[in-house]
Amino acid sequence: xxxxxxxxITYKTPPVITCAYSSxxxxxxxxxxxxxFDHHCKDELLGEDTWEKAEARLVQTTIQGLLDRAHKxxxxxxxxxxxxxxxxxxxxxxxxxxxxxxxxGLFGACSTMGESMCLASMAVAGGMADLVMAGTSSxxxxxxxxxxxxxxxxxxxxxxxxxxxxxSGFVLISRCGEGPQITAITPGKIVDLGMTDAFNMGAAMAxxxxxxILTHLEDTNQxxxxxxxxxxxxxxxxxxxxxxxxxxxxxxxxxxxxxDCGKLMYDDERQKTNCGASGCGCSASIFTGYFYKELLNRNxxxxxxxxxxxxxxxxxxxxxNTIPGIAHAVCIEMK
Amino acid sequence: xxxxxxxxITYKTPPVITCAYSSxxxxxxxxxxxxxFDHHCKDELLGEDTWEKAEARLVQTTIQGLLDRAHKxxxxxxxxxxxxxxxxxxxxxxxxxxxxxxxxGLFGACSTMGESMCLASMAVAGGMADLVMAGTSSxxxxxxxxxxxxxxxxxxxxxxxxxxxxxSGFVLISRCGEGPQITAITPGKIVDLGMTDAFNMGAAMAxxxxxxILTHLEDTNQxxxxxxxxxxxxxxxxxxxxxxxxxxxxxxxxxxxxxDCGKLMYDDERQKTNCGASGCGCSASIFTGYFYKELLNRNxxxxxxxxxxxxxxxxxxxxxNTIPGIAHAVCIEMK
Numbered sequence: 001x002x003x004x005x006x007x008x009i010t011y012k013t014p015p016v017i018t019c020a021y022s023s024x025x026x027x028x029x030x031x032x033x034x035x036x037f038d039h040h041c042k043d044e045l046l047g048e049d050t051w052e053k054a055e056a057r058l059v060q061t062t063i064q065g066l067l068d069r070a071h072k073x074x075x076x077x078x079x080x081x082x083x084x085x086x087x088x089x090x091x092x093x094x095x096x097x098x099x100x101x102x103x104x105g106l107f108g109a110c111s112t113m114g115e116s117m118c119l120a121s122m123a124v125a126g127g128m129a130d131l132v133m134a135g136t137s138s139x140x141x142x143x144x145x146x147x148x149x150x151x152x153x154x155x156x157x158x159x160x161x162x163x164x165x166x167x168s169g170f171v172l173i174s175r176c177g178e179g180p181q182i183t184a185i186t187p188g189k190i191v192d193l194g195m196t197d198a199f200n201m202g203a204a205m206a207x208x209x210x211x212x213i214l215t216h217l218e219d220t221n222q223x224x225x226x227x228x229x230x231x232x233x234x235x236x237x238x239x240x241x242x243x244x245x246x247x248x249x250x251x252x253x254x255x256x257x258x259x260d261c262g263k264l265m266y267d268d269e270r271q272k273t274n275c276g277a278s279g280c281g282c283s284a285s286i287f288t289g290y291f292y293k294e295l296l297n298r299n300x301x302x303x304x305x306x307x308x309x310x311x312x313x314x315x316x317x318x319x320x321n322t323i324p325g326i327a328h329a330v331c332i333e334m335k
Numbered sequence: 336x337x338x339x340x341x342x343x344i345t346y347k348t349p350p351v352i353t354c355a356y357s358s359x360x361x362x363x364x365x366x367x368x369x370x371x372f373d374h375h376c377k378d379e380l381l382g383e384d385t386w387e388k389a390e391a392r393l394v395q396t397t398i399q400g401l402l403d404r405a406h407k408x409x410x411x412x413x414x415x416x417x418x419x420x421x422x423x424x425x426x427x428x429x430x431x432x433x434x435x436x437x438x439x440g441l442f443g444a445c446s447t448m449g450e451s452m453c454l455a456s457m458a459v460a461g462g463m464a465d466l467v468m469a470g471t472s473s474x475x476x477x478x479x480x481x482x483x484x485x486x487x488x489x490x491x492x493x494x495x496x497x498x499x500x501x502x503s504g505f506v507l508i509s510r511c512g513e514g515p516q517i518t519a520i521t522p523g524k525i526v527d528l529g530m531t532d533a534f535n536m537g538a539a540m541a542x543x544x545x546x547x548i549l550t551h552l553e554d555t556n557q558x559x560x561x562x563x564x565x566x567x568x569x570x571x572x573x574x575x576x577x578x579x580x581x582x583x584x585x586x587x588x589x590x591x592x593x594x595d596c597g598k599l600m601y602d603d604e605r606q607k608t609n610c611g612a613s614g615c616g617c618s619a620s621i622f623t624g625y626f627y628k629e630l631l632n633r634n635x636x637x638x639x640x641x642x643x644x645x646x647x648x649x650x651x652x653x654x655x656n657t658i659p660g661i662a663h664a665v666c667i668e669m670k
Contacts (some may be wrong), residue, residue, distance in 0.1 A: 007437050009463050033391075050654050078341050079354050079522060087422040088648035089442045090656075097525035097646075097659050102342050104450060104522060105646075105661075107424045107440040115439060119454060126461015128344050187414055187439060190432035304544075311432075311440075313423035319385050324432050 007186055008190050008219035014181035015124040016093030018174045019331065021066035022289035023282075025059055025166030027273075028058040030300055031266040037289040038166075039065050043270030044141055052086060055139035055166075058281075059084070059095025062135065062168040064110065070172055071203075074099040078129040081116040082170075084137045086146065087313075091137055101133070107180055109309030110205075110234050111188065112136040113169065120173045121182040122328070127175075135170030135288075138279030147198070147314055160200040162236040162262055162278035163271075169284030171292070180295040184331040186216040192310060194326035198317050201278055202239020202262070205308040209235060210246045212256075212306055216329045217252065224257045228300045231291065232327070233283035233307035236276030261286040283307040291294035295334040302333045339656055342521055343554035349516035350459040352667065356401035357624035358393055359616075360475065360501030362608075368603040372502075372624040373401050379501055387421060388480055390474035390501075393414030393616075394430025397470065397503040405507055409434040413464040416451040417505075418442045419472045419615055421481065422648075426472055436468070444644030445540075445569050446523065447471040448504065448619040449663030452640075456510045456517040456665070458465040462510075469610075470505030482533070482649055497571040497613035498606075504619030506627070513632040519666040521551040525646060527659035529553045533652050536613055537574020537597070540643040543660030544570060545581045545589075547641055551664045552587065558590045563635045566626065567662070568618035568642035569597035571611030596621040617641040630669040637640070637668045 009237040023039035026126040034040070038096040039061060054295035059082070069071065080099070083106035084091040096103055108115035116134035123129045141151055149155040173182070209232045217223060224230060235243055240260040247254045264286055265277035287305055294300040317323065358374035369375070381392040394417070402408065404527060415434070419426040443450035451469035458464045474488055478499040484490040493598035504587055508517065526543035530596040552558060559565060569580055575595040583588045599621055600612035602629045622640055629635040652658065 006410075052650055052654060053656075075341075083440075083442060085423075086648065087650060088420075088444065088646070088650045090646070090651045093525060093646040093659060094651070094656065097527050100524050102522040102524050105418075105442040105660065106443075107418060107442045109423065109440075119439065122458055122461060122463050126457060126463060128457050128461060187437040189435050189437050190428060193433050274568070285429065311423070311425070311428040313421065313425045315387055315422060316425045319387060321388075321429065324428060326438065 005261065006042045007215050010184040011125045013125060014183045015121045015173045015175065016177045016179045016181050018177040018179045019066055019070040020250050020288035020292040021062055021167045022285040023062040024285050027271065028165055028167050028265060029222035031271060033264055033286060037285060038159055044272055047107050051139055051141035051145060055091035055137055055142050056094035058168045059137045059205055062170050063099060064170060066118050066170045074101050077131055077133050078134040078252045079104060079123060081106060081120045082135050083112045085143050100292050108326060109311055109324050111307040111309030111328050114307035114330055117330045118185045118328050121185060124175050130175045134172055134173060136165055136280040136284045137168035138164055138185045138281035140164045140166045143279060157274055158199040158239050160275050162201060162275050163266060163273035164233060164279040165265055165277045165282040167281030167285035169221050171288060176199055183331055184220060184330040186212055188212040188327045189326045190326050192322050195323050198312065198323065201238040201310045202217045203242055203323035204310045204323040206235055206239045206242040207246060209243050209306055209308045209327040212327040212329045214250060214252055216304060222256050224252065227257055227302050227304050228302045229259050229289040230254060230257050231306065232260045234278035235260045235308055236262040236278060238275050295318050295332060296335055304331060305330045336640065342550050345519040346460045348460060349518045350508045351514045351516050352506050353512040354401060354405040354507040355623035355627040356397055356404055357504045358397040359620050362606065363500055363502050363600060368599055368621060368625055372620060385477035386474055386480060389478050390426035390472055391429035393474065394426055394472045395504045397505050399435060401505045401507060407437050412436045412466055412468050414439060414458060416441060416455045417470050420478050443661060444620055444646055445449045445613055445615050446661050447615045447645030447664050448622065448643040449642035449665055452665045453520045453522050453578040453663050456520060459508050459510050465510045467508050468505055469508060470632040471615035471619045472503035473499055473616035475499045475501045478614060480664060488662045492609055495573050495610050497536060497569060497610050498601060498608035499599055499614040500612045500617040502616030503621035504623035506623060515667045517665055518668050519555060521547055521664040523547040523662045525594055525659045525661050527657050530658050533647065533658065534651040536645045537571040538577055539580045539645045539658040540660040541570055541574045541581060543575040544578050544641055544643045544662040547662040547664045549585060551639060559587065559589050562592055562637050562639050563609045564591060564594050565592050565639045566641065567595045569613035570595045570643055571597040571613060573610050575601045630667060635668055640665045640667060
């Protein structure tokens with residue numbers, strides 16, 4: 001396990017993503033990526049009586065779907081790495097508890113898919129486990145209620161605001177088997193340029209995304225064109241432009257290769273989502289639903305997945321704190 | 336890196352805890368463990384204007400104290416594994432961000448010291464990093480305000496209620512060096528026996544503690560007397576009795592060897608803390624402040640540290656959910 005730079009780890013025996021599964025809500029189903037997702041929920045409540053419980057059900061549905069697809073039972077999985085946006089990552093807790101799989105609870109805001117895949121691949125590559133699971137979720141109504149306003153309040157949405165996706169994605173990461181491999185990771189630093197606008201998360205996260213991407217390129221001595229795509233999590237339409245601009249000022253042109261899951265999720269004009277999608281489930285579902293299959297089909301050979309998170313709570317912004325960002329990069333190759 | 340059972344990992348080349356540091360508030364200073372802690376804060380605000388910011392300052396103070404003691408600078412640390420009880424682990428975020436160390440945000444409720452030491456030791460033992468940091472914090476006033484009532488409300492405390500400690504503990508975990516070694520870990524499962532009383536966390540966590548301890552003993556083919564002490568996180572005075580009782584019913588007598596950080600922290604009668612201490616910082620500060628030194632001095636040779644967490648949010652209990660528990664075990668030996 002050589003680690004090249006301080007921050008990037010390259011795997012000599014790369015862990016394999018042997019299976020992936022995504023579940024989404026109705027709005028995500030109606031978007032341009034809708035057909036790629038594995039499970040489409042009929043409504044936002046999934047048979048539960050609260051949004052919070054609905055998100056836990058979404059997690060449970062996704063994990064069960066993944067197990068079924070891989071012909072595995074919970075007892076086959078050694079550890080599960082997961083988290084979500086709800087206070088005290090309670091959607092993961094209640095979605096996971098009945099599977100009886102040893103659980104590492106994570107909080108990386110919307111970067112959680114990157115964090116979970118980093119830690120899960122470290123466990124496998126380090127010889128600690130043969131088969132683990134990593135994933136995350138978000139729920140539009142639970143997140144809006146917690147971070148902004150309850151839906152019933154019908155607060156006006158700003159032009160820079162993203163739409164929290166009701167979505168979940170989980171992967172199986174194995175020591176051996178067929179599928180795309182995780183060949184390197186760059187866990188991110190907290191980057192704080194002093195942003196304070198909770199309705200412009202893309203701007204808050206863009207500097208962290210650029211920091212992690214440029215660090216990965218430098219640590220591994222690569223250039224953007226060495227990747228078929230560099231895919232950020234949920235910068236959205238404003239955030240991705242800021243990221244390209246910031247990278248250009250720092251001497252790297254990402255414009256030909258940078259994509260963003262938040263930009264892919266919705267048809268903003270038709271679906272009135274303003275500035276794209278956000279939420280942990282955004283990059284998780286678009287990776288597991290779309291990019292994973294593009295890798296399997298060899299339409300893509302090598303991607304850098306960079307889920308991005310805005311580190312804030314309702315209380316932290318009310319107390320006048322800034323909104324720092326974080327981004328974790330996972331290099332995934334189909335050989 | 337042989338892993339014996341599914342759940343327990345034993346390290347062939349055990350990572351070393353080369354340094355540890357603890358910071359506590361005034362009430363913890365006045366308790367029976369007071370003299371062992373490394374840094375004593377004069378008041379609960381640490382110069383800040385909110386409890387939440389005070390906890391971030393507590394984290395920053397502890398990390399800086401640890402770096403100074405170890406003669407290290409932030410750039411020497413490859414990754415930091417940390418979390419806390421605040422919504423979106425915001426105390427860790429703001430306490431850590433200015434150190435510019437790549438950050439894995441965790442949420443394991445009060446089991447976070449166990450979770451962070453598990454993941455940090457896995458990173459080092461797996462050859463991913465040479466030197467990492469792990470730790471956590473809690474703050475009485477921030478936690479009471481968030482989970483129960485603001486202090487000003489002066490709500491009556493129940494007999495089974497624990498006192499959230501204002502405390503933080505961080506460790507350095509290294510691939511080589513002198514000090515106690517992490518020889519094995521057992522990451523825990525979520526255990527839910529249907530407890531719903533948010534004022535009796537000990538009872539909610541005791542089954543999880545027993546599950547993890549018995550799994551560790553079984554996976555490693557050991558008995559309780561193979562340890563100088565088995566130390567749970569924050570079961571408190573009621574919870575530890577329940578744990579001993581549950582273990583006895585399952586055929587294992589832990590009564591001679593089980594200790595609890597929550598029981599050690601305060602003089603309950605004098606300090607009116609009712610049922611002991613809780614909070615992520617409880618086991619973190621008592622391990623780093625007291626047990627780490629007892630290991631260094633070889634008064635203890637082998638302990639099993641089992642931080643315990645109650646997985647709940649204010650919303651989850653209000654929506655009628657149970658309070659599941661989780662506990663992560665870390666075997667630490669001085670050779």
